[in-house]
Amino acid sequence: MKVKNILTLFIVCFTITVNAQTFKAGAIVGLNASQIRGDASAGFNKLGVVGGLRGVVILKDKMEASLELLYSQRGSFQQTTINNSDEIRINTDYIEIPVIFNYLDWQGEDYFRLHFHAGLSYGRLINATIQNEKIDPILEDFSENDFSWLAGFTYYVNKHVGLTARYTRSINFLFDRSKSSINSPSYLGFFLTFQAVYMF
Numbered sequence: 001m002k003v004k005n006i007l008t009l010f011i012v013c014f015t016i017t018v019n020a021q022t023f024k025a026g027a028i029v030g031l032n033a034s035q036i037r038g039d040a041s042a043g044f045n046k047l048g049v050v051g052g053l054r055g056v057v058i059l060k061d062k063m064e065a066s067l068e069l070l071y072s073q074r075g076s077f078q079q080t081t082i083n084n085s086d087e088i089r090i091n092t093d094y095i096e097i098p099v100i101f102n103y104l105d106w107q108g109e110d111y112f113r114l115h116f117h118a119g120l121s122y123g124r125l126i127n128a129t130i131q132n133e134k135i136d137p138i139l140e141d142f143s144e145n146d147f148s149w150l151a152g153f154t155y156y157v158n159k160h161v162g163l164t165a166r167y168t169r170s171i172n173f174l175f176d177r178s179k180s181s182i183n184s185p186s187y188l189g190f191f192l193t194f195q196a197v198y199m200f
Helices: 003-018 133-141
Strands: 025-036 046-060 062-079 086-109 112-132 145-157 162-168 188-199
Touching: 046 086, 046 188, 062 112, 062 188, 086 145, 112 162, 145 188
Parallel strands: 025 062
Antiparallel strands: 025 046, 025 188, 046 062, 062 086, 086 112, 112 145, 145 162, 162 188
16 A cells, blocks of 8 residues: 555545534644664664644544544664664654544543543554664565554643643564565564644
8 A cells, every 4th residue: 555545545534524513633743752672672762753633523422533644753773882883773754544542531611631542553664764784684674564553641731732642552563574585573663652732
């Protein structure tokens, strides 16, 4: 599936949803702090930007479903103090489409302050680089598709502005072993996301 097909799918879903009377839309900007399981490093050391659009359908008084279209930078960063040549930086850029269920609580004057959410996400890899000559041969082994589950919450400071904290973990491996005869490592991506959202 090409990126333009992903965008077309999102626009179609967005258009269908917009016809509903219970629709809301918003914009997202934030930061990913990511890591890759299996790369012998610890900590969410790789920072990257995340941003895009959100469409929300109100299902019931305290329940919503949302669809997002995001540009998301992920990867891993490992730095040793012994030798800078041992530094490993994996950069991956995705077009990401999370499908999320939201439960709302703590009602304010005319809005709910806390939105707890969980869901699934599809990511399409659009760029990948590895800054370490020791593992360059596996550069072309990246899986083009990423399937993830996520959970988190958003605190709304007012009716329009919210602050989100989210954890996302990939279901499939970062590298596709079927692409090469070499033994690609079973890396699994996961990351924390901190976002600011503005709902119109």
